[in-house]
Amino acid sequence: MYQLSRGLKTLDFAGTKETVYERGDWPLPKLQDYFKNDTLALIGYGSQGHGQGLNARDNGLNVIVGVRKDGESWKQAMEDGWVPGETLFPIEEAIKKGTIIMNLLSDAAQSQTWPQIAPLITKGKTLYFSHGFSIVYKDLTHVIPPADVDVILVAPKGSGRTVRTLFKEGRGINSSIAVFQDVTGQAKEKAIALGIAVGSGYLYETTFEKEVYSDLYGERGVLMGGIQGMFLAQYKVLRANGHSPSEAFNETVEEATQSLFPLIGEKGMDYMYNACSTTARRGALDWAPIFEAANRPVFEKLYESVKNGTETKKSLEFNGRSTYRTDLAKELKEIDEQEIWRAGKTVRSLRPDAK
Numbered sequence: 001m002y003q004l005s006r007g008l009k010t011l012d013f014a015g016t017k018e019t020v021y022e023r024g025d026w027p028l029p030k031l032q033d034y035f036k037n038d039t040l041a042l043i044g045y046g047s048q049g050h051g052q053g054l055n056a057r058d059n060g061l062n063v064i065v066g067v068r069k070d071g072e073s074w075k076q077a078m079e080d081g082w083v084p085g086e087t088l089f090p091i092e093e094a095i096k097k098g099t100i101i102m103n104l105l106s107d108a109a110q111s112q113t114w115p116q117i118a119p120l121i122t123k124g125k126t127l128y129f130s131h132g133f134s135i136v137y138k139d140l141t142h143v144i145p146p147a148d149v150d151v152i153l154v155a156p157k158g159s160g161r162t163v164r165t166l167f168k169e170g171r172g173i174n175s176s177i178a179v180f181q182d183v184t185g186q187a188k189e190k191a192i193a194l195g196i197a198v199g200s201g202y203l204y205e206t207t208f209e210k211e212v213y214s215d216l217y218g219e220r221g222v223l224m225g226g227i228q229g230m231f232l233a234q235y236k237v238l239r240a241n242g243h244s245p246s247e248a249f250n251e252t253v254e255e256a257t258q259s260l261f262p263l264i265g266e267k268g269m270d271y272m273y274n275a276c277s278t279t280a281r282r283g284a285l286d287w288a289p290i291f292e293a294a295n296r297p298v299f300e301k302l303y304e305s306v307k308n309g310t311e312t313k314k315s316l317e318f319n320g321r322s323t324y325r326t327d328l329a330k331e332l333k334e335i336d337e338q339e340i341w342r343a344g345k346t347v348r349s350l351r352p353d354a355k
C-alpha cells in the first residue's frame with residue numbers, strides 16, 4: 001500500500017498520492033539527539049502551549065515557557081510544573097534564551113506583540129507557528145519575519161487538551177506541517193521533528209495559506225459553528241412540536257456523541273449507517289443530499305469570508321481587546337444557558353458512569 005523511502009511514506013488518499021511522516025520514524029533517542037543543542041521557547045500557554053509544551057518536555061527535550069508575568073497563563077504554567085527563573089520566564093526573556101521560538105500566543109496577541117518580539121528573532125533562531133494566520137494575513141497582522149530565519153508550522157488538528165491526552169494514552173494527534181521560509185535547508189526536517197516532539201502521531205504536508213484557510217473554515221463550519229447551529233435547529237423543531245427536553249436532547253446530541261459519531265470515527269460513515277436500522281438507512285440516504293444542497297451555499301459563503309480576510313479582521317478586533325476573555329465568556333455563557341445545553345447537563349448526570 002505504501003512505498004517507504006528515507007522515513008517518509010507516500011500513501012493513496014482516495015486516489016490522490018500524499019506524503020506523510022510518522023512518529024515511528026523518529027524514535028525518542030533520535031529525537032533527543034536532533035534537538036540536543038536546542039532550547040524550545042514556547043511563547044504563550046493556552047490550550048496548545050499546555051499540550052505541546054508538556055509533551056515536548058516529557059519527550060526529554062529542553063523546553064522553556066514565556067508568558068506575561070503573573071497573568072492567567074503564568075499561574076497555569078506554574079501549576080503544570082514550570083518553574084519561574086528556571087523554565088518559566090517573561091516573554092522577551094524566553095525568546096532571548098530560545099533557539100526555536102514557538103509562537104503560541106493567541107493569534108490576536110501574535111500581531112499585537114510583534115513589534116516587541118520581532119527584534120529578538122535573531123539569525124540562527126527558528127520561528128514556529130501552529131497556525132498560518134499571522135503570516136498569511138500579514139497585511140492585517142503586520143507579522144513579517146526577518147529574512148534570515150527558518151519559519152515553519154506544525155498545526156495539530158485538534159484541541160491542545162487532546163494533544164496532551166492522546167500523547168499520554170500513547171496515541172497521537174494528526175498535525176499538518178509547512179515551511180514558509182527555509183534559510184538553513186533544514187526547515188522541513190525541523191518541522192517534522194518538532195511535529196513528532198509535540199506529540200503528533202502522523203504529519204501531512206500543507207502550506208501556511210492552505211492551513212489557515214482550512215482551519216478557519218473548519219472551525220466555523222462542521223467542527224464548531226456548524227454543529228452548534230445544526231443541533232440547535234433540530235432541537236428547536238422537536239420542542240416546537242411538543243417533544244420533551246429529554247427526548248429532544250437524546251435524539252439530537254446524546255445519541256450522536258455517545259453512539260453514532262464514535263462509530264463514524266472508528267470505521268467511517270457507511271459503518272455507522274450499517275449499524276443503524278434499514279428504516280434509518282433509507283431515510284438518511286434520502287435526506288443527506290437535501291442537507292448537502294441546503295448547506296453548500298453557506299459553506300461557499302464561509303470559505304469566501306475566510307479567504308477575503310473578513311474572519312481575520314473580526315478575530316483580530318475582538319480578541320485584541322483587553323476584555324477578550326470576559327467578552328468571550330459572556331457569549332459562551334449564553335450558549336450554556338440555552339435550554340438544549342441545560343437539558344444536556346441533566347442527561348449527562350444520568351449516565352451510570354457519572355455517578
Ligand SMILES: NC(=O)C1=CN([C@@H]2O[C@H](COP(=O)(O)OP(=O)(O)OC[C@H]3O[C@@H](n4cnc5c(N)ncnc54)[C@H](OP(=O)(O)O)[C@@H]3O)[C@@H](O)[C@H]2O)C=CC1
Pocket residue numbers: 043044045046047048049067068071072073074103104105106107109112113130131133155156157158159160161
Ligand atoms: N486551541 C487549540 O487547540 C488550537 C490552537 N491553534 C493555534 O495555536 C495558537 C495558540 O492558540 P491557543 O493555545 O488556543 O491560545 P489562545 O488563543 O487561547 O491564547 C492564549 C495565550 O495568549 C496569551 N495572550 C493573549 N493576549 C495576549 C497579549 N496581549 N499579550 C501577551 N499574551 C497574550 C495568553 O496569555 P495570558 O494568559 O497572559 O492572557 C495565553 O498564553 C494560535 O495560533 C491558534 O490558532 C492551533 C491548533 C489548535
Ligand SMILES: CC[C@](O)(C(C)=O)C(=O)O
Pocket residue numbers: 156157158159160215218219223224
Ligand atoms: C477547531 C478549533 C481549532 O481550529 C482546533 C482545536 O483545531 C482551534 O483554533 O482551536
Ligand SMILES: [Mg+2]
Pocket residue numbers: 215216219
Ligand atoms: Mg483554529
Ligand SMILES: [Mg+2]
Pocket residue numbers: 156157158215219
Ligand atoms: Mg484547528
